[in-house]
């Protein structure tokens with residue numbers, strides 16, 4: 001199964017991606033996670049991306065497209081994948097279409113997770129992320145069992161620099177202007193599936209599963 005996960009920052013893509021990937025045996029490919037890993041490792045790509053990420057701006061398309069091109073060639077992705085955080089612009093979507101054509105692959109669905117802005121701000125301001133495995137928590141809605149420690153890998157939790165008020169507001173604006181047009185793009189291709197992203201985490205997964213079981 002090959003999927004795109006589309007939705008504003010804080011919609012719960014990462015949280016649901018974990019469940020989707022383990023249930024359907026596919027791999028999550030999060031461009032945000034890949035960029036953060038590059039930053040931790042001090043690579044050229046990480047250094048290039050830093051100023052855009054901290055300001056809540058998009059990293060330039062050419063950098064992201066080269067990165068995803070390399071990722072999609074990895075043999076582990078043969079069984080399927082869930083693209084989380086990519087594409088984020090019409091140019092990225094067009095580049096992905098060409099890449100898929102070259103690889104003779106087709107997308108099965110584009111999942112669109114819908115959450116209103118007031119709820120996104122509540123989710124993002126109290127998000128905590130694991131330094132080692134990237135899993136996300138919420139101080140109130142989805143806390144770890146032990147304060148500041150990841151349930152899965154025991155890593156330390158931190159607050160992302162872009163999960164502060166100013167970059168959050170900018171990311172929501174960037175989503176509205178640059179990423180939201182993709183909803184129409186995929187709706188016209190008849191592969192968009194809309195999901196109400198408000199509610200209990202398990203309940204939302206049940207909604208997603210009802211769609212994916214029919215894909």
Ligand code: ADP
Pocket residue numbers: 007008009010011012013014015016123124126127128136137138139141142197198199200201204
């Ligand atoms: P995204 O990957 O779309 O940016 P995350 O999966 O990291 O979003 O979720 C954003 C924040 O909201 C995290 O703190 C997460 O724990 C929390 N969260 C995820 N799903 C829900 C939900 N259904 N209700 C409340 N909080 C949620």
Ligand code: AMP
Pocket residue numbers: 009031032033035052053054056057058059060064084085086087088092162171
């Ligand atoms: P995310 O983890 O998806 O919230 O992404 C964090 C940040 O990484 C974004 O605010 C962007 O700066 C950058 N980023 C991630 N994916 C992309 C993408 N597809 N295009 C451009 N920038 C991206």
